[in-house]
Amino acid sequence: MNHADITYRLENAADEAEIEAIAEEAFGPGRFARAAFKLREGGPHDAALSFVAETGGEIIGSVRMTPVAACAGRGHLLGPLAVRPAFKNKGIGKKLVALALDAARRAGSPAVILVGDQPYYGPLGFQRVPVGKLRMERPVDPNRLLVAELAEGVADTLSGVIVHANRAKKRSAASA
Ligand SMILES: CC(C)(COP(=O)(O)OP(=O)(O)OC[C@H]1O[C@@H](n2cnc3c(N)ncnc32)[C@H](O)[C@@H]1OP(=O)(O)O)[C@@H](O)C(=O)NCCC(=O)NCCS
Numbered sequence: 001m002n003h004a005d006i007t008y009r010l011e012n013a014a015d016e017a018e019i020e021a022i023a024e025e026a027f028g029p030g031r032f033a034r035a036a037f038k039l040r041e042g043g044p045h046d047a048a049l050s051f052v053a054e055t056g057g058e059i060i061g062s063v064r065m066t067p068v069a070a071c072a073g074r075g076h077l078l079g080p081l082a083v084r085p086a087f088k089n090k091g092i093g094k095k096l097v098a099l100a101l102d103a104a105r106r107a108g109s110p111a112v113i114l115v116g117d118q119p120y121y122g123p124l125g126f127q128r129v130p131v132g133k134l135r136m137e138r139p140v141d142p143n144r145l146l147v148a149e150l151a152e153g154v155a156d157t158l159s160g161v162i163v164h165a166n167r168a169k170k171r172s173a174a175s176a
Contacts (some may be wrong), residue, residue, distance in 0.1 A: 006092065008099055011050045011062065013171035018059040019052065029144045035138035036079050036115045041068050042164025049076065051082070053092045063096040065104060069168035070134055073158035075111035075150075076171065078105050097124050103147060110154040113147050122147050127139045135161050148176060 001085075011019060023031060031037050053061035066075045078100055084090045094173040101124070104112050114121065115136075118128060126146035134145060149155050154168045 003090065005055045006053055006060070006090070007055070007084075008053050008089075008095060009053055011052045011064075013047075013048055015052055015062075019062045019064075022059065022062050022082045022084060023080050025078065031080070033138075034079060035136040035140040038138050038164060039068065039077060039136055039164055043067075043166035046076065049095050049100055049107060049109075051099045051103075051138065053087075053096060057088075060084045061092045061096055063100045065100050065112070067109075068162050068164035069165045070113075070158045070162040071160040073111065073154070074109075074165060074168075075113055075147075075154075075158065076109050077162070078112050078114040079116070081114075081116070086144070093120075094124060097121070101125060105150045110151045111149055111158060113145070113146055113158070115140055115144050116146060117144065122166060124148075129155070129158075134157050137161060137163070137175060 045064045049065035051063050052059045063081045065077065065078055068075055068077045078097065079098060081093060098128045101112055114126065118126070125148040128143065128146050130146045147155050147158065
């Protein structure tokens, strides 16, 4: 297999089982306890910004994007990002992140947040969120909370607890 054999496309509903199997393989059952997983329970991901990599009709990598809000700010949470072990270190993960960021930018999303390793995501445009500025409902290592600004200065509008955008809408409807 060479790079020319790998194709990238938006995910669709028929991919669900394969994507779930990749997440299980990458993160195991412990994924359900993670802060980002808990947030994603608040509502659906955005399939229009979520991509898969495939070769020979088999999905070998996946990235998902979920709409989020934090106080007055909004954006997307990137993740899970996973590549099947046999296909690691071929640039697939970085390409999936680039596709997701580009799609979010084109869709008008102002910022993309994730929980991950800065050495991996830093060169892809992510920086650490200042400690204490953003939180999740479950504890998260502040050194792993990263943001990519898609519009200048927008990270300043994100503060407080990051929740699924649907939950933020329900809260503001309840307080109106
Ligand atoms: C992390 C992951 C998505 C990377 O996918 P990939 O397609 O293998 O990555 P790429 O080919 O784009 O990049 C590989 C490079 O990133 C480096 N890298 C991989 N994971 C890294 C990490 N956690 N921290 C720093 N560097 C990392 C590799 O060493 C390699 O470096 P090199 O180019 O200097 O050799 C993949 O390893 C994976 O699925 N891991 C398990 C799930 C996971 O941890 N997901 C991320 C959650 S935040």
